[in-house]
């Protein structure tokens with residue numbers, strides 16, 4: 001039997017396509033070809049597609065589900081989020097502190113993340129510590145402080161925190177509303193000890209609260225899936241454990257059946 005897969009971290013391709021409908025159609029073709037059941041597609045303000053255009057583009061495809069990107073320091077952000085969730089079929093909030101250049105510890109970020117919890121939707125926050133992010137003061141503790149101050153909001157730490165994965169995992173054991181996706185990092189750090197650390201982190205969390213993601217279109221859907229499964233197999237991750245990461249954790253979290 002083929003493994004059922006949910007990809008919880010990908011984007012529309014704005015380099016190749018000038019409008020979101022074409023990009024969504026291309027993603028849908030790739031999704032079918034890769035045999036992926038559901039996709040969480042992250043809207044980005046930097047792509048210059050409004051949330052309305054983005055939502056409209058996804059609306060033709062019941063397997064594509066959007067997370068809206070708003071800026072925590074914009075005066076209308078609470079209303080923008082509420083409108084996106086209540087009227088535009090978005091099912092979560094995406095935040096990118098590095099690209100959007102905001103402080104994860106600010107009062108406005110807390111207010112926005114709390115509002116997501118009030119609206120019953122999760123928040124996915126970029127946590128890839130590249131040189132820029134480290135220079136901006138990347139710190140696992142800031143994510144955890146935010147999670148602690150918004151206990152009713154489920155927070156997904158994207159990319160499993162990159163090479164800070166061990167700090168994140170140790171902290172997640174104390175903070176029940178923290179979740180992870182393994183996108184990008186799981187292949188980016190191949191050849192380094194970070195992959196072993198990610199697998200160690202998954203094992204120490206009993207493979208709970210961790211989701212698969214590809215970060216398409218930076219990486220191809222099918223190639224990323226095949227290569228990720230190969231890494232799991234190299235580390236003798238069992239079929240049951242793989243199923244939790246690739247499918248069942250996300251299907252329960254997002255309520256897909």
Ligand SMILES: [Zn+2]
Nearest residue numbers: 009010011215
């Ligand atoms: Zn991404």
